Amino acid sequence: MTAIATNAQACVRLLESDSCSGDKLGDALERIGAQAERAGEIIRQLRQFVRKEQPERSLVDLNESIDEVLVTLFIEAHESPPDQIVLDVDATDDPLYGEQEGRFFHGYYRHYCYLPLYVFCGEHLLCARLRPSNIDASAGTVEELERIVRQIRASWPEVKILVRGDSGFCRDKLMSWCEVNGVDFVLGIAKNERLKASIADELATAEQLHEQTGRATRVFKDFRYRTLKSWSRERRMVGKAEHLAQGPNPRFVVTSLTPEAFDARALYEDLYCARGDMENRIKEQQLGLFADRTSTATLRANQLRLYFSSIAVKRHPDLRIKTTATFTQFFPPDSQLSGVSFPVGRTPAPGLAEAGCGAEGARRATAA
Numbered sequence: 001m002t003a004i005a006t007n008a009q010a011c012v013r014l015l016e017s018d019s020c021s022g023d024k025l026g027d028a029l030e031r032i033g034a035q036a037e038r039a040g041e042i043i044r045q046l047r048q049f050v051r052k053e054q055p056e057r058s059l060v061d062l063n064e065s066i067d068e069v070l071v072t073l074f075i076e077a078h079e080s081p082p083d084q085i086v087l088d089v090d091a092t093d094d095p096l097y098g099e100q101e102g103r104f105f106h107g108y109y110r111h112y113c114y115l116p117l118y119v120f121c122g123e124h125l126l127c128a129r130l131r132p133s134n135i136d137a138s139a140g141t142v143e144e145l146e147r148i149v150r151q152i153r154a155s156w157p158e159v160k161i162l163v164r165g166d167s168g169f170c171r172d173k174l175m176s177w178c179e180v181n182g183v184d185f186v187l188g189i190a191k192n193e194r195l196k197a198s199i200a201d202e203l204a205t206a207e208q209l210h211e212q213t214g215r216a217t218r219v220f221k222d223f224r225y226r227t228l229k230s231w232s233r234e235r236r237m238v239g240k241a242e243h244l245a246q247g248p249n250p251r252f253v254v255t256s257l258t259p260e261a262f263d264a265r266a267l268y269e270d271l272y273c274a275r276g277d278m279e280n281r282i283k284e285q286q287l288g289l290f291a292d293r294t295s296t297a298t299l300r301a302n303q304l305r306l307y308f309s310s311i312a313v314k315r316h317p318d319l320r321i322k323t324t325a326t327f328t329q330f331f332p333p334d335s336q337l338s339g340v341s342f343p344v345g346r347t348p349a350p351g352l353a354e355a356g357c358g359a360e361g362a363r364r365a366t367a368a
Helices: 002-016 022-050 060-075 140-156 172-180 193-198 200-213 263-286 298-314 318-321 359-367
Strands: 084-093 104-106 111-114 117-121 124-129 160-165 184-190 218-227 235-244 252-253 325-326 342-343
Touching: 022 298, 060 124, 060 193, 060 298, 084 263, 104 325, 111 359, 117 140, 124 140, 124 160, 124 298, 140 160, 140 172, 160 263, 172 184, 193 200, 193 218, 193 235, 200 218, 218 263, 235 263, 235 298, 252 263, 263 298
Parallel strands: 084 160, 160 184
Antiparallel strands: 084 117, 104 111, 117 124, 184 252, 218 235, 235 252, 325 342
């Protein structure tokens, strides 16, 4: 009913505006009709329950139902529609130690694992899709975003949506889908010789500044770029020409946002780099809520286990805080592992800090 009211208000605003068009009005009315049918079905089921009638039995796709619930809980967590939301997409490894269905060796992670896909909006989990690891990191992302964006826009037709991800998601299929569907994006892109040549002058400038100051320096460049074969069109690029004590450190992002909306520095440092917080959300779910306990034989059953962890995050927002504690409980702030989250009641393996293991090593140790 809230979605119906929101769409009805949007229709009124369209009628009052000078830019009212039949297409926009028709889309809003279609959404109202779909939400009204859904509300009617819910009311019918409630009436059956109250009258103690024999319920109708029908086959239900459990994955579709839980996927819809995750997005519905996100929408209902807002008292009013936001102006803009950022959908963070990321893939991670889920190490496997048995002969589970879909088990493959992953060359990057260097072990047998699943490769689950996550979609977050801030602290809200919208998608947790378990996948085999013999696929591209971006596989299935467009399909997941299609259903998520469709459901969000059914309730918030005027919200602006931005998709953010690392270079594993910089694929023409995803960017083209965003462009066709009015969704903005900012994605990392793997560096290559053509890209590094595009910021050669900026890299030289950064090196000179580093020699003068002795500190890490950054110079940004805004330019247009298209791959030789894989992209269907030219797109806006931002190059970060950075020089560290270890040498040059160039990085690149591609975006649909205009320079007027975000200049090069703000786009990279303020917008793109903020995606790192999503990795903390994934780590919290795996460490604190056992999202990596996928030890049953089939992929379908392990997906259900991942759903249990996902619903725990949604059902009890404070559960993540209660079930994880910062590593400073066990080590002083200057420790090599300070700030790494571990479940309450678990301590790192002996000698872990002395070995200088990072967060990845810590996660594997606590999963044992």
